[in-house]
Amino acid sequence: xSGLADTLARLAAIDTCALSDALDKLGLAGQVTGLRRExxxxxxxxxxVTVKLGTGDPPPGPPTHLGCNAIEAADAxxxxxxxxxxxxxxxxxxxxxxxxxxxxxxxxxxxxGPVRDIDEARELGFAVFTNRLTCLTARARVVEKAxxxxxxxxxxxxxxxxxxxxxGSAVIVIRxxxxxxxxxxxxxxxxxxxAMIAEIARGTRMGAVLGGNYEHMLQKD
Numbered sequence: 610x611s612g613l614a615d616t617l618a619r620l621a622a623i624d625t626c627a628l629s630d631a632l633d634k635l636g637l638a639g640q641v642t643g644l645r646r647e648x649x650x651x652x653x654x655x656x657x658v659t660v661k662l663g664t665g666d667p668p669p670g671p672p673t674h675l676g677c678n679a680i681e682a683a684d685a686x687x688x689x690x691x692x693x694x695x696x697x698x699x700x701x702x703x704x705x706x707x708x709x710x711x712x713x714x715x716x717x718x719x720x721x722g723p724v725r726d727i728d729e730a731r732e733l734g735f736a737v738f739t740n741r742l743t744c745l746t747a748r749a750r751v752v753e754k755a756x757x758x759x760x761x762x763x764x765x766x767x768x769x770x771x772x773x774x775x776x777g778s779a780v781i782v783i784r785x786x787x788x789x790x791x792x793x794x795x796x797x798x799x800x801x802x803x804a805m806i807a808e809i810a811r812g813t814r815m816g817a818v819l820g821g822n823y824e825h826m827l828q829k830d
Contacts, residue, residue: 614686616788617655617772620783620788620792621652623792625640625652625774626778626779627795627798627799628783628791630795631794632791634798635787635791637783638764639783639784640765640779641764642763642779642780644721644762645738645739646738646777647727647730647737647739648727648730648733648734648735648736649731649737651776652775652776653716653717653736653773654688654716654772655686655688655716655717655772655773656686656773657688657689657690657767657768657771657782658682658683658757659679659690659768659769660675660678660679660689660691660692660701661692661753661754661758662675662691662722662747662754663695663751663752663754664695664697664752665752667752673753675701675747675751675752676701676702676753677709678753679691679757680713683713683715684714685714686716687714687715687716688715688716688717688718689715689719690719690760690767691719692721692761692762693721693722693751694722698723698750699723699743699750700724700725700726700744700746701722701723701747702720702724702725702737703725703726703746703747704726704730705726706718707737710735716736717735718735718736718738718739719738720739720740721740721761722740722741723741724737724743725742725744725746738780765782768784771785772784772785772788
């Protein structure tokens with residue numbers, strides 16, 4: 610397994626709550642809550658290709674439908690991350706884009722902003738994480754300002770190439786240079802929680818299982 614493939618496989622094996630705890634332990638930010646999994650199933654891990662939407666005129670050059678540049682820049686490791694925080698009720702992702710993304714091998718879309726055609730994404734089993742749904746088109750409402758630039762989702766800035774993990778609890782953003790440290794911390798937390806689960810199964814008193822060791826688990830080493 611290549612380095613990136615191994616990293617993504619290890620991340621996909623860890624739930625976002627454990628990854629969040631690892632970020633806390635290391636004093637790092639990267640937790641995004643409120644972006645619900647509206648379609649697809651399971652946990653996804655991938656590499657961010659970003660899209661920033663806004664109002665007004667699009668950048669100079671040939672007109673391009675929003676999201677197309679991201680799909681064309683994607684590969685089989687990609688999670689597309691979209692910022693649509695204009696306050697305008699307008700879809701930042703839709704059914705045709707979902708079909709194009711599936712064809713390109715995209716793993717998921719994470720959107721801070723309204724998504725439309727969600728039933729189509731559900732029927733196709735494509736993972737979409739978002740905070741809002743809509744029926745309203747982007748046409749004449751919002752435009753793509755740039756692809757593969759820093760974008761804001763929740764309280765976190767996502768840079769192109771950041772590592773993204775998303776499941777039913779949250780979306781986690783990890784800078785590539787922090788991946789090894791986050792994985793080491795998260796896998797240690799998972800191992801300690803597995804030992805606690807075994808204690809619960811043996812009938813150990815809950816106060817003993819969730820005692821001082823658990824309360825101090827996130828202290829920096």
